[in-house]
Amino acid sequence: MANAEAHSHEHHIVPTSTYIKTLLALFVLMVITVLVAGVNLPRIGFLSGTVVNQVIALAIALIKAFLVVTIFMGVKFGTKLIKLWASVGFIWVLLIFGILGDYTMRKYEPAPSWDSKADSALPRVTPEDPKMPDHNSTNVIIRQ
Amino acid sequence: MSANTDSLHHSHDPGLKHQYEDMAQQSETYLVGMWTFLVSEVMFFGALFFIYTLYRWNYQQDFYIAHEHLDVRMGAFNTTVLLFSSFTMVMAVQAAQLKKRMNVMGYLAVTVLCALTFLVVKFFEYSSKFADHLYPGVNFNTDAVKAFGEHALENGHVAVNMNHAQLFYGLYFGMTGLHAVHIIVGIGILISLIRLWFNKADSVIHDYVPTELVGLYWHFVDLVWIFLFPLFYLMPKPH
Amino acid sequence: MSSPTTAKAGLPPEQHEEVSYLNDGHTIASWLLTGDHKRIAMLYLISTTFFFFLGSVAAGLVRFELTSPAGVVLESETYNKVFSSHGVIMVFLFLVVAIPAIFGNFFIPLMIGARDLAFPRLNLASWYMYMTGGILIMIGFIAGGVDTGWTFYTPYSSMYSNTQVSLVLVGVFIGGFSSITTGVNFIATIHKMRAPGMTWFRLPLFVWAMYSTSLLLILGTPVVAITLLLVVFERLFKLPIFSPELGGDPVLFQHLFWFYSHPAVYIMILPAFGIISELIANFSRKRIFGYHFVAFSSIAIAGLGFLVWGHHMFISSQAMYESVVFSLISFLVAVPSAIKIFNWTTTIYKGNVVMAAPMVYAVGFLLIFTVGGLTGLFLGSIGTDVHLTATYFVVAHFHYVMVGGTMLAFLGGLHYWWPKMTGRMYSEGIAIANGILMFVGFNLTFFPQFILGWLGMPRRYHYYYFAPEFQAYHIMSTLGASVLGLGFAMPAFYLTYSLFKGPKAPANPWNAHGLEWETASPPPTTNFLEIPIVLDEVYDFDPASEHEQDMADLEASENKSGDKH
Numbered sequence: 001m002a003n004a005e006a007h008s009h010e011h012h013i014v015p016t017s018t019y020i021k022t023l024l025a026l027f028v029l030m031v032i033t034v035l036v037a038g039v040n041l042p043r044i045g046f047l048s049g050t051v052v053n054q055v056i057a058l059a060i061a062l063i064k065a066f067l068v069v070t071i072f073m074g075v076k077f078g079t080k081l082i083k084l085w086a087s088v089g090f091i092w093v094l095l096i097f098g099i100l101g102d103y104t105m106r107k108y109e110p111a112p113s114w115d116s117k118a119d120s121a122l123p124r125v126t127p128e129d130p131k132m133p134d135h136n137s138t139n140v141i142i143r144q
Numbered sequence: 145m146s147a148n149t150d151s152l153h154h155s156h157d158p159g160l161k162h163q164y165e166d167m168a169q170q171s172e173t174y175l176v177g178m179w180t181f182l183v184s185e186v187m188f189f190g191a192l193f194f195i196y197t198l199y200r201w202n203y204q205q206d207f208y209i210a211h212e213h214l215d216v217r218m219g220a221f222n223t224t225v226l227l228f229s230s231f232t233m234v235m236a237v238q239a240a241q242l243k244k245r246m247n248v249m250g251y252l253a254v255t256v257l258c259a260l261t262f263l264v265v266k267f268f269e270y271s272s273k274f275a276d277h278l279y280p281g282v283n284f285n286t287d288a289v290k291a292f293g294e295h296a297l298e299n300g301h302v303a304v305n306m307n308h309a310q311l312f313y314g315l316y317f318g319m320t321g322l323h324a325v326h327i328i329v330g331i332g333i334l335i336s337l338i339r340l341w342f343n344k345a346d347s348v349i350h351d352y353v354p355t356e357l358v359g360l361y362w363h364f365v366d367l368v369w370i371f372l373f374p375l376f377y378l379m380p381k382p383h
Numbered sequence: 384m385s386s387p388t389t390a391k392a393g394l395p396p397e398q399h400e401e402v403s404y405l406n407d408g409h410t411i412a413s414w415l416l417t418g419d420h421k422r423i424a425m426l427y428l429i430s431t432t433f434f435f436f437l438g439s440v441a442a443g444l445v446r447f448e449l450t451s452p453a454g455v456v457l458e459s460e461t462y463n464k465v466f467s468s469h470g471v472i473m474v475f476l477f478l479v480v481a482i483p484a485i486f487g488n489f490f491i492p493l494m495i496g497a498r499d500l501a502f503p504r505l506n507l508a509s510w511y512m513y514m515t516g517g518i519l520i521m522i523g524f525i526a527g528g529v530d531t532g533w534t535f536y537t538p539y540s541s542m543y544s545n546t547q548v549s550l551v552l553v554g555v556f557i558g559g560f561s562s563i564t565t566g567v568n569f570i571a572t573i574h575k576m577r578a579p580g581m582t583w584f585r586l587p588l589f590v591w592a593m594y595s596t597s598l599l600l601i602l603g604t605p606v607v608a609i610t611l612l613l614v615v616f617e618r619l620f621k622l623p624i625f626s627p628e629l630g631g632d633p634v635l636f637q638h639l640f641w642f643y644s645h646p647a648v649y650i651m652i653l654p655a656f657g658i659i660s661e662l663i664a665n666f667s668r669k670r671i672f673g674y675h676f677v678a679f680s681s682i683a684i685a686g687l688g689f690l691v692w693g694h695h696m697f698i699s700s701q702a703m704y705e706s707v708v709f710s711l712i713s714f715l716v717a718v719p720s721a722i723k724i725f726n727w728t729t730t731i732y733k734g735n736v737v738m739a740a741p742m743v744y745a746v747g748f749l750l751i752f753t754v755g756g757l758t759g760l761f762l763g764s765i766g767t768d769v770h771l772t773a774t775y776f777v778v779a780h781f782h783y784v785m786v787g788g789t790m791l792a793f794l795g796g797l798h799y800w801w802p803k804m805t806g807r808m809y810s811e812g813i814a815i816a817n818g819i820l821m822f823v824g825f826n827l828t829f830f831p832q833f834i835l836g837w838l839g840m841p842r843r844y845h846y847y848y849f850a851p852e853f854q855a856y857h858i859m860s861t862l863g864a865s866v867l868g869l870g871f872a873m874p875a876f877y878l879t880y881s882l883f884k885g886p887k888a889p890a891n892p893w894n895a896h897g898l899e900w901e902t903a904s905p906p907p908t909t910n911f912l913e914i915p916i917v918l919d920e921v922y923d924f925d926p927a928s929e930h931e932q933d934m935a936d937l938e939a940s941e942n943k944s945g946d947k948h
Contacts, residue, residue: 013242022231030227050204057378072233072359073363078175085182086179092187096187097194100201101705101708103198105704162498177502177568180566187605189609191605191639195613198635280620280621307630308629311629311631318622
């Protein structure tokens with residue numbers, strides 16, 4: 001612990017040129033992402049062109065984020081704990097995206113009977129009203 | 145064993161708070177605390193980004209047509225301004241490390257100006273959306289979206305689900321709005337930091353870390369925008 | 384080792400009576416503007432106790448209403464508001480906050496040998512945020528209350544409920560920031576403020592538990608904060624995020640809500656685990672069995688806690704296959720919890736057990752928590768859960784964990800640390816009797832609810848005329864609740880009495896082990912006059928080392944006598 005403290009005293013001063021280069025890189029990436037978004041990229045393998053566009057936009061955003069985090073926020077020059085902390089946030093967010101698992105494994109049908117014609121709603125029978133539900137009314141959903 | 149005698153001398157450093165042993169411990173604790181808070185912030189926006197992903201994935205075409213109303217030029221201009229403000233912020237931190245007080249204040253002032261520019265542009269964007277009734281609710285301007293839809297997809301007749309377009313604008317205002325709140329908070333923090341430097345307060349002039357903390361927050365705000373910009377302004381045409 | 388293993392840090396008791404944190408400034412401002420973690424902990428103690436009292440009154444009303452199959456006093460609407468206030472107050476204003484903000488605040492710096500938490504002003508700000516949130520929630524309740532339950536499920540909360548949902552949600556949102564700042568403060572403190580020699584594996588297990596809790600606080604709370612804020616936006620500005628009318632998915636709310644709220648139940652129980660580890664090790668006079676396992680099981684629970692939110696949603700529209708996965712991962716959580724239970728019982732085994740008042744609560748915790756944890760497995764398996772969801776079985780399960788677990792641990796910790804916090808001893812006989820009373824009252828209240836739930840009594844109903852045979856169980860439960868209420872009320876009296884009439888407490892009344900017992904009772908404002916240097920292991924009650932000590936003393940005396948010859 002004493003060792004780490006002694007080390008951190010001589011804090012790293014990053015030369016201005018590094019910051020300018022980073023800023024220029026960020027600008028270039030921004031221009032690229034704007035230009036690429038306007039082009040309809042071709043299909044690559046099983047990925048449709050739209051997906052290719054989206055993957056590229058996301059990749060560029062991630063590179064930009066990586067530059068900001070490592071250089072501007074100084075994680076590159078920080079302690080191990082800072083490096084860990086900086087990555088924890090981004091890794092933990094992926095857990096939220098685990099919720100998507102639910103939506104890939106079932107048909108996405110938010111309250112089908114809200115629409116006038118319920119093409120995907122199964123006929124559902126309520127205990128009070130053993131007749132077929134009226135699709136135009138809004139109070140017949142029984143989630144089971 | 146005797147107790148640690150260092151603790152008796154800890155009050156010599158004017159920038160040191162009473163609970164710390166020395167400046168190194170104080171700076172490291174500050175940094176850990178700030179990063180922990182940023183992890184929290186990442187989760188805060190992460191949940192929003194997840195909601196956005198889910199709905200865009202399900203309503204791709206409707207979102208694409210709705211997004212045609214956003215002005216890419218304004219978005220790109222704001223991105224440039226924010227990236228530049230991140231640069232001036234990092235230069236302010238560097239000046240703080242080198243203890244160049246006037247430079248710190250200058251760079252911080254430029255950062256504040258950038259932030260204000262961002263907000264002004266955002267204000268014009270928002271007001272044009274409000275003028276066109278492009279916000280969720282009973283007044284939602286379905287005709288405008290429909291017109292854009294026909295213009296955007298050449299095959300003429302498209303069925304745009306107006307409900308999903310409203311969802312898009314709900315997400316747009318929610319996410320950029322919360323980002324703008326962060327910018328406004330950031331401006332407040334930056335101005336108080338400039339005041340501290342102006343008054344030569346002990347808490348900032350002996351140690352660059354408080355300036356660095358503000359910088360971390362500001363870069364985080366920039367980081368969020370780096371993702372918001374392509375997600376809202378640069379949607380590819382479904383093809 | 385023959386020398387005392389820890390450098391003595393505080394002043395001897397007779398000298399510092401005058402300079403404790405309690406009498407360092409007597410004005411109200413010196414309390415309300417303090418940066419001292421101990422005073423902020425006391426502020427939290429008073430405010431959480433107040434909210435707990437309000438929540439208990441609501442619980443009492445619920446139990447009273449259910450003594451008759453047709454209901455007694457409350458209209459159905461009022462009943463909905465009463466059980467919702469009970470849930471909101473108890474979860475957001477008491478259980479999530481109480482142990483971290485009171486004992487964590489007070490004892491983390493003392494246990495790791497620091498003068499204060501890392502960010503004292505942030506700490507004070509977190510109390511103000513908590514109070515702002517609490518007061519907003521109270522205004523919401525006075526202005527009409529909420530009828531959504533503490534879970535605020537959409538679309539009911541966002542589209543239909545005609546009650547003060549927005550105001551209460553804003554209150555919960557602001558209170559959430561209090562949790563986040565507390566978590567940030569604890570993590571920075573535990574990482575960077577430890578005294579020299581206080582390595583990670585010399586930390587008391589309470590500190591490990593608080594560290595895990597803080598991780599949950601900073602990683603989970605923002606998610607629920609944004610989710611609840613979106614519900615507010617939907618109510619106020621028609622942002623249609625969860626609105627099925629406009630293509631939003633109400634089940635998404637459940638996903639995001641439980642993404643926090645399942646970890647939140649660990650936020651409530653992990654600090655209790657920490658207290659129980661302290662109590663069991665110190666009152667068994669034994670180093671805790673498997674220290675590393677207990678410490679890392681806290682981290683494991685914190686990690687796994689984020690992977691099981693879906694087991695609250697087996698009967699929502701969640702995909703069947705996803706439910707299976709969540710069910711399996713939920714069973715995994717039983718492993719670190721069981722590690723803790725087994726290690727505690729093994730610590731007691733052949734320990735030199737002292738049945739002091741705090742230990743009585745700890746033993747009660749062990750018995751009740753085991754029941755609560757095991758019934759969790761019933762609910763974690765999909766088949767039985769479909770039968771038991773939204774019945775009193777669920778109610779009984781989480782009250783076994785939250786009341787029998789967290790509340791008993793809270794009271795155990797309160798009795799354990801009361802002498803340190805206030806410098807006064809309470810009557811131990813009454814405290815032990817109260818512990819037994821609570822154990823009896825608790826089981827009488829909630830065990831019948833397991834049976835009720837199994838028989839099919841739905842939760843959140845204010846009548847059960849369809850099944851009058853349930854009345855006996857309900858009356859039993861209500862009787863138990865009266866006993867339990869007495870058990871909660873008594874400490875308020877005898878502990879307050881001890882403040883004025885109790886004998887002065889020595890620095891270490893329990894012969895416990897840990898840095899917090901080496902400073903005075905109550906501690907001086909700076910905790911330690913000099914920062915201690917830690918040289919011994921945690922819970923160093925090992926009889927072997929005592930034997931070594933005796934041998935060393937013997938050798939020393941023999942050497943001395945040898946010199947004389």
